Amino acid sequence: MSDRFELVLTCPKGLEGLLLDEAGELELEDAREQTSAVRGFASMETAFRLCLWSRLANRVLLVLKRFPVKDAESLYEGVLEVDWFEHLESDGSLAVEFSGNGSGIDNTHFGALKVKDAIVDKLRLRDGTRPSVDKISPDLRVHLRLDRGEAVLSLDLSGHSLHQRGYRLQQGAAPLKENLAAAVLIRAGWPRIAAEGGALADPMCGVGTFLVEAAMIAADIAPNLNREKWGFSRWLGHIPVLWNKVHDEAVARAAAGLAKPPLWIRGYEADPRLIQPARNNIDRAGLSDWVKVYQGEVATFEPRPDQNQKGLIISNPPYGERLGDEASLLYLYQNLGERLRQACMGWEAAVFTGAPDLGKRMGIRSHKQYSFWNGALPCKLLLIKVQPEQFVTGERRSPEQREREREQNEVAAAPAPVSKAAPSPAQAPVELARLSEGGQMFANRLQKNLKQLGKWARKEGIECYRLYDADMPEYALAVDLYRDWVHVQEYAAPRSIDPEKASARLFDALAAIPQALNIDKSKVVVKRRERQTGTKQYQRQSTQGQFMEVTEGGVKLLVNLTDYLDTGLFLDHRPLRMRIQREAAGKRFLNLFCYTATATVHAAKGGARTTTSVDLSKTYLDWARRNLSLNGFSDKNRLEQGDVMAWLAEDRGEYELIFIDPPTFSNSKRMEGIFDIQRDHAAMLDLAMARLAPGGVLYFSNNFRKFQLDDNLAERYAVEEISASTLDPDFARNSKIHRAWRITARG
Template sequence: MTDRHEVILTCPKGLEGLLLDEAVGLGLEEAREQTAAIRGTGSMEVAYRLCLWSRLANRVLLVLHRFATTNAETLYDGVRAVDWAEHLLPSGSLAVEFSGHGSGIDNSHFGALKVKDAIVDGLRTASGERPSVDKLNPDVRVHLRLDRGQAVLSLDLSGHSLHQRGYRLQQGAAPLKENLAAAVLIRAGWPRIAAEGGALADPMCGVGTFLVEAVMMAADIAPNLKRERWGFSAWLGHVPAIWTRLLEQAQLRAREGLSKPPLWIRGYEADPRLIQPARNNVERAGLGHWIRIYQGDVATFEPRTDQNQKGLVVCNPPYGERLGDEASLVYLYQNLGERLRQACLGWEAAVLTSAPELGKRMGIRSHKQYAFWNGALACKLLLIKVVPEQFVTGQRNASRPADADDVVEPARLSEGGQMFANRLQKNLRQLGKWARKQGIECYRLYDADMPEYALAVDIYGDWVHVQEYAPPRSVDPDKAQTRLLDALAAIPPALGIGRDRVVIKRRERQSGTRQYERQASEGAFLEVKEGDVRLLVNLTDYLDTGLFLDHRPMRLRIAREVAGKRFLNLFCYTATATVHAAKAGARSTTSVDLSKTYLDWARRNLALNGLSERQRLEQGDVMAWLEADRGEYDLIFIDPPTFSNSKRMEGVFDIQRDHVTLLDLAMARLAAGGTLYFSNNFRKFVLNAGLSERYAVEDISAATLDEDFRRNPKIHRAWKIQAR
């Protein structure tokens, strides 16, 4: 075998330029970029050095053969042409990875099978001995890339991907690969900062990946120094003498690097469940004396140790995949920006984000931005110099020196955000006064009053629940997102509440029972007061909160009329109307709903008011239940969904199609002189005219709207129905 080899290094998309510089520095010659890869030439020593020292590559591939292929047979022949006896014993094991298509190769499995057959047939002995397939830990891992009729056959020297350093056995929900973390640090200038004795802080450190990678750079530790098994370990072409010399040199450099006084490197993590896994990873890397990890959120992390200490703040904020995450992420970025301005003057910062528009909420301009890919997720790396000249939402007090006690003015709102804040404050002055006078804790403050800010903002005590109406397709998504972020930034200062008490959800057209499905699992219930009762709401876990605010007047009307009566609540949801009825002296209550979750919630609402006894809760399809029930009721309330196709139902319920049958069944259960209240929020609903011929029907919609919903009179329709 020759001592000059073609070498290909693969990497995550976006890292090619950095990997090119690194590879050239490690001795690769004639190097040039390809998509997600670098190609060059070098000796076996260079190939080994790349395996040991590359912080950015995924794999180091030693090219064995390049050939043209037109079909599966020429592919087989090209692979068979290699003298495989130089690489693998007949008794050995192999794995084949195949990528690309064309030349009669329809899929990677078929291509890999042809490559494997060619190798096995080339090594099969007269006695029939042949290599076996071992996908996990083979003696040799072969890779073939097929591109436009050209096949590149390589030996994978790395084995498992080089990003798997071995220290991170425990990881969080959205782990950042080690080589991507290293690339962020390099782009952020950490090698330069570390050489100058600078510090490093990660205020959202997760399981500590940035911290460990930073120390390995600062202490001159080869990233793969502790790897025990390589793709070349059992390869017949392996040259142990060269590898052993390189390994000993790397071990010496690591010992010398770790013997230096440690730099100030700190991680902070708000989730207590990640603290111990992060510390375990640090200890596995052997870096416990360099790195300290503390529990703390972004608003309180303190990277400064003294006035002269400067360094780098690096972080990868969470991406936000759950219902309500937009609000928390806006405030997370705002808090990060505030801490940088207040505690990190003179530092540099690097923020890897999948939402660059959120990065603008930090209130500091980035001087450089780089595109990165975290798997399939497009990200931007924002590089920031934390100096007053870069601040866009606050200014340092010019009359005082920049020290740890400097106060930064609160973030200024955009023009649109200020307009939104002004409208909230105007509504709060009017509706807040009304709500206090009526003893109402939960009410709608804003309901798309300004068309460009299509939100519903509801007050729940000292919490704010925000629903974003999905914008029409004619609206530019980027503009809609900017307006949403402007509005979220405006809510806390406009209403004088903490950012951690704002929850946001997106409301779209719902089908089936989706609006009732669990969206998160925080399980945090808030106790609120309405009239004479206490009710439990959940602002985070479901699209709706458990309390339909627009039905407040209907619930209070029921409370006024129900004393001594038998009350039936159909499609009862969390039975808030039942709680009012029972508290107001109903002789009995019966509540029916298909959802066990909401009936359990109903029990909790009743128990909260000391009403657990004599209140009947029934789980079932309302239509089927009515057909089977033989009870008699003096007051009936029906507030059905527009549409439902639950698996527990027989068929599909459609309010427009089925309301006549529903009302006829319910009226059959209404006692003489009784009243049925029927309501729904389907905007296009039309009450069947024939119902007025059989019953006394009165539209009471206007009388069931309180002050907070008069801006949106179509929120629901309501009727009072009695026997003639």
């Protein structure tokens, strides 16, 4: 074989330029970029060195042959011409990877099969001995790339991908591949900073990938030094003497690097479940003396290296996996920006993000941006010099001024005292800093609404109410106050609205909310509300399980702001619940589609003789049971799990007061058929009216905007629409939030 080989180094999309520089430093000659690869020429010693030292490549492929391919037969013949006896024993094992298409070969499985057949046929002995296929741990891994009629046939010297260093056996929810993490560090200038003795901190370190990769760069450790099996390990062309030379050099360099005083490299992670996995990964990499991980929130992050040392802050904030998550992350990015400005002056920072719009919300400008791909997700690396001139305000401040600003921010962020009869947001206007023109406009509207509705809420003893409901069409949000918490629902923008503009407006509004209402960012919960149909209607959004006790009309109720789309308390039905409380004395009360049975609690408070609550969801019935128990109502309060229509058809009880607030649509697996409020309401009301005692009252409500009450119902019953009287001031501007009727038997 030749002493000079053609090599192809593959890499993730976007890393080609960095890999070209790295490969040149490792003595790859005549190197040039290709799509997701670098091609060049080198000796076998350099090929081994590339396998061991490349921090960016996925694979090192040794090209055996390039040849034209017209059809499947010419592919077979081209592979057959290689002297495979130089590479693999006849009783060895192989795996074939095939990529590309063309020349009548449009199926990669078929292409791989033709390559395998040619190799096996070449090596088959007269006694029938032939290589076997082993996709997991073969003696030889063969790769063929077919591109525009040319086949590039190669041996994979790497084995499994070079990004798999071996130290990261435990991962977080969204792991960053090791070679991508190394690329981000290199782009961020960490090799230069490390050479100068600088520090590194990651305020959202996850399982520590950035930390380990940074320490290996600083300590001059070959990224694959601890790999035991390579693609060339059982290759017949392997030259152990050369490999041992390259490996021994790397071992000596690592020993020398680790003997140096370790740099200050620290990680902080809010999720306590990730702390030990991160430490385990660091231990496996042999870097526990260099890297330390602690539990800590971004909002309190502050690097404290010795001797006023500066360095690099590196972070890969979450991108958001579900609808609405990206909006909820705004405050995380704002907190990161605040900590950079307040605690990291003079440092460099690198923020790797799949949500660049959020990156713009940190309040500090990047001086450079680089594009990357994290799998199929386009990402940006924002490089920042943490200096006053980079702050969005552009204001130069002395350390004394910055300290005063920090103290003012802490005061502004503190929640206002909560009284039992008043919402917690401050009534006095607060300074609205660093808001866009739109954000300022939104904040002004919130403060105007708060001034008007807050007075009414305090007078009525209401602590949960709607403050804003898409009052300005371009800011399509509902903002509800739950004591000292804010629950924000984003209405999905129409298709006619530019998604980028809708996203920017949402971020403007979310930036304004904590300041306008003087509420801590950690107490703002954001969700996206879309038309909920079928199984999506009550899907769980989260699993935090945090319940908060609120009061309404003399009863205590549990709400959950995080785990479901709705909170357990329909604020618009407050007047109906209070009406039920006033009318319930001595009556048998029936609550159909009871949800968390808040109306039942009010009926019991009003002196109902008995209550019966029916819902299909065990989760909400358990919640209902807790609401009743919280108020000391356990006897004479029956909870029934079942399909309401089927339950009504079987029930033989009589009730003087009935409340029905059904969903618009339901197709739960636990019910027969599909419930559609427009189609089924007349039949449902007939069944319910059959259970209404003489002189009794049925209240029927629903929030389907296009709902039309069946005209024939008025011929059978006395029907009165009471929608206008069931809206409190906080919903007066949205008269279509629900419609309600009072139905009684005809006299």
